[in-house]
Amino acid sequence: MKTTIELIKQGRNRRRGRWIAVTTALAVLTAALCCAMLLLGNTIYPVRDVAAVLLGEDVKGATFAIRTIRLPRMLAGLFAGFAFGIAGYVFQTMLRNPLANPNVIGVTAGSSAAAVFCIVVLQSSKALTSVAAVAAGLLTVLIIYGLARGKTFSIGRLILVGIGIQAMCNSIITYLMMIAKEHSLPAAVRWLTGSLNGVKMEELPVLMLACLILVPLICVLGRSLLMLELGEQTATTLGVRTDRTRVLLIVSAVVLSAIATAITGPIASVAFLAGPIAVRLVGTGTANGIPAGLVGAALVLAADLAGQFAFPVKFPVGIITGIIGAPYLLYLLVRMNRKGAF
Amino acid sequence: MRSHTFEARQVVAGYGDKMILNGISLEIPSNQISVIIGANGCGKSTLLKTLARIIKPASGEVRLDGQPLQAYPSKRLARVVGLLPQSPIVPEGITVADLVGRGRFPHQSLFGTWSKRDYEAVAEAMEIMDIAPLANRHVDELSGGQRQRVWIAMALAQQTDILLLDEPTTFLDITYQIEILDLLTDLNRKYGTTIVMVLHDINLSARYADYIFALREGRLVAEGKPSEVITSQLIKDVFGLDCMVVQDPVSNSPSVVPIGRHHAGGRVLLEASR
Amino acid sequence: MERNRFYPKSFIPVLVIFLVLFVLGVVASVVFGARSLSLQEVVDGLRNQGGAYESSVVHKRIIRTVFGLCCGAALGIAGVLMQSVTRNPLADPSILGVNNGAAFFVVCGMAFFHINTASQYIWFALSGALFTAVFVFGIGSLGRGGAAPLKLVLAGAATSAALSSLVTAVMIPRTYVMDQFRFWQVGSIGAGTRDSLLLLLPFLLVGVLVAVITAPALNALALGDEMATGLGVKTGALRLVAAFTGVILCGATTAVAGPIGFVGLLATHLIRMLLGPDLRYLIPMSGLSGAVILIVSDVAGRLAGRPGELEVGVLTAFLGAPVLIILAMKAKVRSL
Numbered sequence: 001m002k003t004t005i006e007l008i009k010q011g012r013n014r015r016r017g018r019w020i021a022v023t024t025a026l027a028v029l030t031a032a033l034c035c036a037m038l039l040l041g042n043t044i045y046p047v048r049d050v051a052a053v054l055l056g057e058d059v060k061g062a063t064f065a066i067r068t069i070r071l072p073r074m075l076a077g078l079f080a081g082f083a084f085g086i087a088g089y090v091f092q093t094m095l096r097n098p099l100a101n102p103n104v105i106g107v108t109a110g111s112s113a114a115a116v117f118c119i120v121v122l123q124s125s126k127a128l129t130s131v132a133a134v135a136a137g138l139l140t141v142l143i144i145y146g147l148a149r150g151k152t153f154s155i156g157r158l159i160l161v162g163i164g165i166q167a168m169c170n171s172i173i174t175y176l177m178m179i180a181k182e183h184s185l186p187a188a189v190r191w192l193t194g195s196l197n198g199v200k201m202e203e204l205p206v207l208m209l210a211c212l213i214l215v216p217l218i219c220v221l222g223r224s225l226l227m228l229e230l231g232e233q234t235a236t237t238l239g240v241r242t243d244r245t246r247v248l249l250i251v252s253a254v255v256l257s258a259i260a261t262a263i264t265g266p267i268a269s270v271a272f273l274a275g276p277i278a279v280r281l282v283g284t285g286t287a288n289g290i291p292a293g294l295v296g297a298a299l300v301l302a303a304d305l306a307g308q309f310a311f312p313v314k315f316p317v318g319i320i321t322g323i324i325g326a327p328y329l330l331y332l333l334v335r336m337n338r339k340g341a342f
Numbered sequence: 343m344r345s346h347t348f349e350a351r352q353v354v355a356g357y358g359d360k361m362i363l364n365g366i367s368l369e370i371p372s373n374q375i376s377v378i379i380g381a382n383g384c385g386k387s388t389l390l391k392t393l394a395r396i397i398k399p400a401s402g403e404v405r406l407d408g409q410p411l412q413a414y415p416s417k418r419l420a421r422v423v424g425l426l427p428q429s430p431i432v433p434e435g436i437t438v439a440d441l442v443g444r445g446r447f448p449h450q451s452l453f454g455t456w457s458k459r460d461y462e463a464v465a466e467a468m469e470i471m472d473i474a475p476l477a478n479r480h481v482d483e484l485s486g487g488q489r490q491r492v493w494i495a496m497a498l499a500q501q502t503d504i505l506l507l508d509e510p511t512t513f514l515d516i517t518y519q520i521e522i523l524d525l526l527t528d529l530n531r532k533y534g535t536t537i538v539m540v541l542h543d544i545n546l547s548a549r550y551a552d553y554i555f556a557l558r559e560g561r562l563v564a565e566g567k568p569s570e571v572i573t574s575q576l577i578k579d580v581f582g583l584d585c586m587v588v589q590d591p592v593s594n595s596p597s598v599v600p601i602g603r604h605h606a607g608g609r610v611l612l613e614a615s616r
Numbered sequence: 617m618e619r620n621r622f623y624p625k626s627f628i629p630v631l632v633i634f635l636v637l638f639v640l641g642v643v644a645s646v647v648f649g650a651r652s653l654s655l656q657e658v659v660d661g662l663r664n665q666g667g668a669y670e671s672s673v674v675h676k677r678i679i680r681t682v683f684g685l686c687c688g689a690a691l692g693i694a695g696v697l698m699q700s701v702t703r704n705p706l707a708d709p710s711i712l713g714v715n716n717g718a719a720f721f722v723v724c725g726m727a728f729f730h731i732n733t734a735s736q737y738i739w740f741a742l743s744g745a746l747f748t749a750v751f752v753f754g755i756g757s758l759g760r761g762g763a764a765p766l767k768l769v770l771a772g773a774a775t776s777a778a779l780s781s782l783v784t785a786v787m788i789p790r791t792y793v794m795d796q797f798r799f800w801q802v803g804s805i806g807a808g809t810r811d812s813l814l815l816l817l818p819f820l821l822v823g824v825l826v827a828v829i830t831a832p833a834l835n836a837l838a839l840g841d842e843m844a845t846g847l848g849v850k851t852g853a854l855r856l857v858a859a860f861t862g863v864i865l866c867g868a869t870t871a872v873a874g875p876i877g878f879v880g881l882l883a884t885h886l887i888r889m890l891l892g893p894d895l896r897y898l899i900p901m902s903g904l905s906g907a908v909i910l911i912v913s914d915v916a917g918r919l920a921g922r923p924g925e926l927e928v929g930v931l932t933a934f935l936g937a938p939v940l941i942i943l944a945m946k947a948k949v950r951s952l
Contacts, residue, residue, distance in 0.1 A: 004465040004474040008439045011478040012456070015440075096431065147945055160706070160766065160944035163773055164937040167878070171933035175926055193784075223454045227447055231431040236396050238500070239420025239448040268781065284435035313789040323785055326778030330755065333774055337758035337767055 015283060019291070022281045026294035030078070033301035037074035038066060040309065068201070076199040076263055077300045077317070079207045081270060083260040085296020086218060086289050087253040088271030089278065093225055093288075094249060095158070098276055098332055102137075102257040106162035108266045109169035110140030111258045112192070116173050120180040130206060130262035137258035140165060141250060194267030194318030196304050203263050210259045214252040215293065221249055222287030267318050269325025270296050276332070299324075343503040343534040345372040346422065348393070352402035355392045361400060362388045364560035370504075373534045375527065377547040380557035381581050386540040387428065389557065390508050393538065394425040420448035424502035428509055430493055432481050438492050439477040442467055445499035467498035471525060487518035494522065498529070504536040505529075512542060519543075523550045544581075548572050548595045556580050572596040627897060630890050634904050641911040645681040646674060649918050683813045684914050684928070685907040687873050688883075690820050690865040692906020693827050695880020696899050697862035700834045701855050702753070705885070705943060706769050708936075709749075709866035710877030713776035717748025718870040719797075720779045723786050727793045738815055738871040745867025749859070751775060812872040819868035824903065826861045831895040834858060838893065876929040878936025879906050885939060909935075 038050050042065075049062045054071075092098050102108050114136030118129040144165055148158040173192070218225075224245045227235040235242050257271065274296035278288045281295075300317060303324070307315040349369040356362040362385045370376055370393075378386045391397045393404055395411050404411040406422065414422075424445075432441075445467070446460045468474045471491040476484065481492055490510065497505060507526070511519040527550060529535050541547045547554065548568040556564040556571060558580050564571050573596075577585050583600055590597040647653050657670045691709070698707040709715065721744025725731040731740065752775050756768035787794045833854050836844040841851050869876065883906035884898065891897050910928060913935070917926035 001462070001465050001469060004469055004477065005461045007474070007477040008443075008461060008464060008468075011437060011439050012443075014478075015437075096433075147941055157944050160769060161941050163711075163769065164941035164944065166937075167933045167940070168937040171930040171937070174930045175920075178921060178924065178926060220452060223447065223450075223452070227444060229431075229433045230444065231427070233391075233396050233425070233427040234430055236416075237394055237420060237423070237425040237427070238444065239417035241416050268777075279435075284433055285437065285440040311789075315785070315788060319781060319784055319788065322777070322781035326774070326781050329774040330771075330778060333755055333767075333771055334758055337755065 015285060019282050019286050019288075023291050023294065026281075026291055026298060030294050030298045030301065033298060033305065034074050034078060036305055037077065037301060038070050040305065041065060041070060072199045072201045072204060073196045073304070074301070075204050076207070077196050077304055078297050079204070079211050080260040080264045080267065081297035081300030082215070082293035083207070083211055083256040083296070084267060084270040084300070085274030085278070086215060086293040087257045087260075088273075088296070089275035089289055089292035090218060090225065090249050090253040091271070092275045094228055094246065096229060098272075098336070102254060102271055103266065103268070106144055106165035106169065107137050107140050107254055108257060108261060109166040109173075110143075111137040111261055112266060113169040113172045113176075115262065116176045120176045120184045123184065126203065126262075127206075130259060133262045134255055134258040137254045138251065140169075141254055192265065193316055194261075194265040194321070195316035196264055196300075197316065199263060207259050207263050210256060214256055215289070218249065218252050218289050219287065221245055222289055225249060226285075226287060265318060267300060268322035269329075270299050270321055273299060273321075273325055273328060343373070343536070345534075346407050346503055346536065347372065348404075348406050348423075348504060348536070350389070350393065350402070350404050353389075353392055353399045353404065354401045355388060355397050355399040357388075357397075362560050363392065363399075365402065366557075366560070366562050367402075368555055368562055368565060370536060370538055371553050372536050373530070374552040375530050375537045375539070375550060376553040376555060377551035378538065378540050378555045378557060379544060379547050379580070384557045384580075385560045386557055387508055388560075390425070390506050390538065390540055394423060394506050395419060396425070417448045420500065420502075422502055423504045423506065424497045424500040426493055426497045426505070426507040426510055428512075432489070434482065436481050437478050438468070438473060438481055438484075439464065441481055441492055442495045442499050445496040448500060463499050463501050467495040470498060470529065471495040487514050487521075490514060490518070490522065494525075502535075504538070507537065507539045509540050509542060511546070519546065526550075544572070544577070544598050545590070548597065549590060549593045568595050572598065574598075626890060630887075630901070634901070634908060637908045637912075638904065641908050641915065642681055642685075644915045645684065645911050646677045648915050649673070649677060679810055679813060680914075681911060683816070683873075684911045686813065686816055686820050687869045687876065688879060688907035688910025689903040690816070690823060690869045690906075691876065691879035691910070692883035692902040692904070693823060693899060694862040694865035694869075695884045695906070696895065696902045697827055697834075697858045697865075698880065699884060700837060700895060701859045701862065702768060703838065704768055706881070706940070708878060708881035709745075709862065710875065710879075711769055711881070711940075712749060712752045712772035713779060714745045714748050714752075714863060714866050715870050715875030715877060716776045716779035716783065717751075718742070718744040718867050719875055720744055720783050720786075721747070722871070723783050723793065723797055726796050727786050727790055732796065735815060738868060741871030742864060742867040745863050745870065746860075748775060748779070749863045753859075816868055816872050819864055823861050823865040824900075826857065827899045830854060830858055831899050834895045838895070874927075874929065876910070876932055878932045878939070879910055882906075882909055882932065882936050882939055885943070 038054075039045060039047065043061070045062045045066065049059045050066060052059050053063050053066045087102055091102060111133040115129050115133040118124045118132045122128075124132070144158065144161050148161045224235075224240050227238050227240045228242065228245065230238075232242055260267075274292045275288070277299075278291040278295045282288050282291050299321060303320040304317040307317050307320045347369065349367075351367050353363050353366045354361055362383075366385075366389060378389060380386050388397065392399055395404070395414075398412075406414065406419075411419070442464050443456070443460070446456070446463060447454075449463075450456075450460065465474070468477065471494055473488060473491050473495060476488065476492075481489060484492065494507070494510060497507070505526075510526075511522055514522070523546060526537055526539075530537050539547075539551075541550075551568050554564075554566065554568050554571045555562060556576060563579060564576055572587055574585050574587050577583050577587070577598055585601055586599045587596050588599055589595075646658055647655065651673070653670065653673065658674055662674060695708055698709055698712070699705060701707075718741035721740045722731075722737050725736065725740040731737065752768065752771045755775070756771035758767075783797075787797060833844075833849050836847045836849045837851060837854060839847075844851050844854075866880075880902075883902045886909075887898055887901045887905050891901060909932070913931040914928045917928050917931050920926050920931075
């Protein structure tokens with residue numbers, strides 16, 4: 001028996017070591033990208049100046065660029081990326097399908113449609129728009145789940161209904177954009193492609209608060225999520241309160257997605273890519289919420305840097321991530337079809 | 343393992359609008375191996391799932407130690423009753439030790455750090471099911487028989503007093519079937535675990551069961567020791583099959599010998615023996 | 617299915633209803649718009665009496681109406697063909713991403729080859745449509761179960777999203793392409809001139825002809841490949857011809873009118889509900905119902921979008937998506 005225990009311990013320690021190593025590496029990478037976001041730009045400020053501005057001093061020229069433009073941009077990218085990443089991971093693990101994320105199942109479309117409605121028709125404030133987006137996101141989940149339930153739940157049906165809801169929301173959005181008055185257009189357009197442009201410091205506290213509350217919640221539920229991975233029945237027999245856990249996880253994931261989308265617009269593919277990349281790096285069997293969040297943050301920051309500096313023209317971050325995500329989505333489909341997942 | 347009273351009282355249960363169990367009352371004998379037999383669709387799986395609290399009865403109730411099942415908090419129930427479901431899902435890339443370790447969930451705290459008892463329980467379960475050397479292998483690389491043993495080991499690691507198994511031997515070769523049933527018998531004899539199984543093979547059921555429950559169309563038609571319950575009349579009632587019941591020379595339990603159209607010579611013997 | 621009659625029982629009533637809707641739709645399409653005309657003005661315009669302004673409006677609207685009817689018919693028939701070939705009730709060319717494929721090739725043509733006439737667009741759009749259809753079908757067919765509905769839709773949605781990103785990526789650095797593309801894309805039926813109509817007509821006529829001729833063979837195909845071969849149908853060749861025709865019809869329509877989605881889905885399912893699955897009726901009637909649906913959507917778009925107009929594609933999506941959802945809800949899990 002002792003040798004068996006040794007064997008088990010070895011395996012577990014190896015996996016735990018890998019988790020710690022990868023997560024630390026991801027954290028370092030993300031921190032480096034954050035620094036790059038602050039240092040690079042039309043003018044490259046020396047580290048000394050950046051540090052000074054962050055500490056509250058006033059350096060001529062640098063203060064405006066860093067405090068008003070780059071810092072909010074970096075924080076938005078960091079927190080929104082983290083939020084998208086962890087939300088995508090939760091959906092994918094719970095629905096046991098790498099294609100299931102808030103975007104594909106139409107939740108983001110519902111949030112966007114509600115937000116554009118608020119901006120164009122109700123001319124409401126930013127705060128109200130965000131609240132409406134979150135509410136609409138949750139409502140869309142309920143609708144999609146209700147429609148897709150049928151006699152037996154099937155992930156295929158969920159995806160199809162999601163595609164239908166997405167199409168409807170997109171046509172609503174197009175209509176709203178058409179009747180929009182000139183001055184509402186820029187704010188409305190923000191909801192169509194993800195972008196870190198023009199993010200203001202005042203918008204960020206809501207997102208940061210949401211992350212601070214919901215990310216730990218998701219981590220605490222991490223073990224239960226792993227049990228849910230084994231299927232409804234097995235999870236129940238292991239003592240998981242499946243309904244309650246599911247609801248808490250879904251609500252957390254949707255709220256995080258919706259609030260992040262309220263700040264940056266729907267940044268394509270991040271929710272979809274972060275989970276699988278994290279799992280590939282860390283391995284399965286562990287609660288991978290934090291690595292997925294870090295991958296999401298790193299993706300958004302790196303894509304934004306690429307969009308700003310890698311090409312002769314500036315691309316918004318949503319386009320870059322969309323282009324990265326598309327071939328991966330196709331590759332995934334090919335692989336899943338080959339393995340007979342559908 | 344401790345003894346428990348575990349009973350169903352006039353349970354009516356099913357899926358959606360369709361009721362499959364039509365008022366079943368029975369008591370599971372403690373510390374023994376019970377097997378539920380019956381034709382397809384008669385409610386064997388449904389009964390097991392209702393006992394495991396996966397399905398909520400439409401009327402009637404299941405009682406554990408005098409308390410209704412619904413009254414137990416999830417984790418506490420999971421420490422007493424364990425279920426091996428019929429077609430479990432294997433997440434990609436999970437190792438054997440990991441999967442067996444998930445069985446310790448009801449005993450663990452929020453962050454899932456493994457205690458000494460956890461390691462011991464997992465190791466013991468893996469040794470009983472003879473998969474200890476496979477500890478760090480990926481489950482999806484294993485053969486069907488090995489995989490089934492991993493799932494049973496997970497249920498064992500849960501260290502429950504009562505273990506419910508829904509067709510643990512389907513899709514396995516006969517060698518593995520016997521092996522697993524022998525291992526489960528070891529478990530019961532050594533630790534006193536109450537085992538309730540659904541088996542599709544009547545003869546294996548008769549051989550390994552201490553107690554048999556026979557179901558037909560959602561009702562209990564017979565219960566008792568195999569030697570009392572397995573008669574040609576019962577088999578005819580429950581399965582609609584003509585048969586002779588002889589004594590199994592290896593285990594001294596009743597053995598069912600079917601009489602079909604092409605082997606009706608037995609009918610003569612049947613008439614003569616009446 | 618026992619049918620002693622030559623045609624389904626409800627055929628005549630349904631045909632009459634759709635013809636009535638057709639006429640109403642045509643009239644509405646000529647009467648309504650940014651400025652609604654009275655019937656008298658319409659008649660005057662037709663006779664070239666009355667004001668010169670009214671005449672020109674009437675003429676333009678008539679061309680637009682005919683254009684819309686042809687597009688609708690083409691899309692309806694394309695939908696039926698694609699659904700027959702893939703034996704998949706969800707195979708609408710827009711769901712399969714064919715629209716975005718056509719758009720992508722057109723944008724590349726604008727950006728890299730500097731094309732700018734409708735007749736040039738059409739060849740790029742057709743190539744794009746064909747390429748995308750083959751690609752999506754290829755991915756969707758991998759693995760067990762062949763081109764099952766869910767796999768095809770997923771492959772189409774993924775490809776569509778990918779192409780959409782690529783289109784934007786090509787456009788953003790090139791503002792002249794952006795303008796050109798918007799003009800092509802937003803044009804929809806509103807930009808239907810006589811020239812684009814004349815471009816579309818040959819494709820439509822060929823498509824209808826092929827569809828009608830292959831209808832009986834496609835009926836056999838619906839029974840399954842083995843049954844069809846047993847009945848003497850060359851399944852491979854038939855599939856190729858029907859799929860090619862379907863994609864061409866859709867690609868040509870996208871080339872002259874921009875991407876319009878869901879018409880195939882709506883038209884075929886409506887008729888299938890009313891008349892059953894016999895393709896000899898399904899094909900022409902889907903064409904008719906597609907035409908009606910499109911023209912009604914166009915009128916609705918003009919009315920809802922006053923003083924501008926709402927693209928017809930927006931309305932068809934809004935109407936078509938619930939149909940998709942209802943189909944998904946009803947379908948048995950296994951058949952997905």
